Amino acid sequence: xxxxxxxxxxxxxxxxxxxxxxxxxxxxxxxxxxxxxxxxxxxxxxxxxxxxxxxxxxxxxxxxxxxxxxxxxxxxxxxxxxxxxxxxxxxxxxxxxxxxxxxxxxxxxxxx
Amino acid sequence: xxxxxxxxxxxxxxxxxxxxxxxxxxxxxxxxxxxxxxxxxxxxxxxxxxxxxxxxxxxxxxxxxxxxxxxxxxxxxxxxxxxxxxxxxxxxxxxxxxxxxxxxxxxxxxxxxx
Numbered sequence: 559x560x561x562x563x564x565x566x567x568x569x570x571x572x573x574x575x576x577x578x579x580x581x582x583x584x585x586x587x588x589x590x591x592x593x594x595x596x597x598x599x600x601x602x603x604x605x606x607x608x609x610x611x612x613x614x615x616x617x618x619x620x621x622x623x624x625x626x627x628x629x630x631x632x633x634x635x636x637x638x639x640x641x642x643x644x645x646x647x648x649x650x651x652x653x654x655x656x657x658x659x660x661x662x663x664x665x666x667x668x669x670x
Numbered sequence: 671x672x673x674x675x676x677x678x679x680x681x682x683x684x685x686x687x688x689x690x691x692x693x694x695x696x697x698x699x700x701x702x703x704x705x706x707x708x709x710x711x712x713x714x715x716x717x718x719x720x721x722x723x724x725x726x727x728x729x730x731x732x733x734x735x736x737x738x739x740x741x742x743x744x745x746x747x748x749x750x751x752x753x754x755x756x757x758x759x760x761x762x763x764x765x766x767x768x769x770x771x772x773x774x775x776x777x778x779x780x781x782x783x784x
Contacts, residue, residue, distance in 0.1 A: 591772060600674075600760060600775040601713065646712060650769030657726045658703060658762075658769045660712045 564647060568665040577634045579664040581647035582627075588650040590623055590630050591658070595644045604632075604645075639670040672696055676761050676776035683751050683783050691746040691779045695763030701725070702744040703773060704736055705760040713760060718768045719744060725768050751783045 565580040583590070589608045593601040607614045607623045607630070614621045620633040634641055646663045675694040683689050695702050701720045705713035706729075715728035719738035730736075733751075738744045748755060758780050762773040 588770060593775075598758065598778075598780075600777045601762075601773075603772040603774065606772050648773075656720065656768035657715050657718050657728065658764075658773055659715055660705075662712045 564645075564661045564664045566664060567662070568667070570667045570669065571637060573637060573639055573668055573670045575637055575668075577637050577641070577666055577668070579632045579645050579666070581630045581632070581661050583630075583647070583649050583661065584628065585649065585651055585659075587625070590621075591648045591650070592619075592621060592630075592632050593646045593648060593660075595646065595663075597644075601646065634666075637666075637668045639668050642666060642668050674761055674763050674774050674776035676759075676779050678779060679777065681779060681781045683781065685751055685753060685783060687751050687783075689748045689751060689781060691748070691759055691761075691781070693744045693746070693761030693763075693776060695742055695744070695761075696774055699763035699765050699774070700742065701764045701766065701768045701773075702738055702742070703762045703764075703768065704730075704744070704746050705762070707758045707760060707778075709757075716746070720768055748781075753783050756781060756783045 591606045592604040595601045605616045618635045623630045644663045647661045651659045677692045703718045704716040707713045716730040718725040722738045736746045758778045760778045762775040764771050764773040
C-alpha cells in the first residue's frame, strides 16, 4: 500500500450487526476520506474528515480520526447485505505532495 | 448529475502496443487523478493534474504519459505495453487542489494486455 494498512483485511458479519474498520496512515494529512468499491466498479466517496475534526457522522456511518495515532475508524451501524463491498481509506497527503493516497482496503461481507 | 466519464470501458491490447485512455471530469472540476488497480489491490496513484498542469506523480512508469487539455479532459498514454500493465485504470476528478476535497471516480477502463 502507498499509505498504510487497513484492519481487518476481511470482515464477515450478519445483517443488522455493526461493522468497524480501521485505517492507519504514515504521513501528515489535511483530511482522511473513506470510499466504498463494489467488485470491479468505481470507487464511491462516503465521508471526509478534516485533520482538525475528531468525529463525523453521515447516516449509518460514523468516522473517527486520531491524528496523534495516525489512525481512523469507520463504523457502519445496522449493516445490510447491500453494504457488502471493499472499503478504502484515503488521505489528502500534505507531506509528499498534492494527491489522494489509498490504503489497502477491507473486504466487508454482510450475510443475510 | 453528470459523472466522470472514462473511455473505453474495456480494452484489449497485445504486448508492445500502445493504448490511450480518456477521462472527462465532472464539469467545473479542476483536478484529475489517474489510478491503477490490479486484482485484489488498492488503487495505486499514478498522476494528478490541477488547472491543466501536472500536480504530482506517483508510481507511473516512464512508458506512461498523461496530460490534461484546455477543456479539462485528460488522456493517459501507455506505450510498449507489458502483461503486467493489465489492470483497472480509474480516473477521478475533484473541485479544488488535489487531495483537498472528495474525489468522484469514473467506472474505470479495464485494460487487458495479451
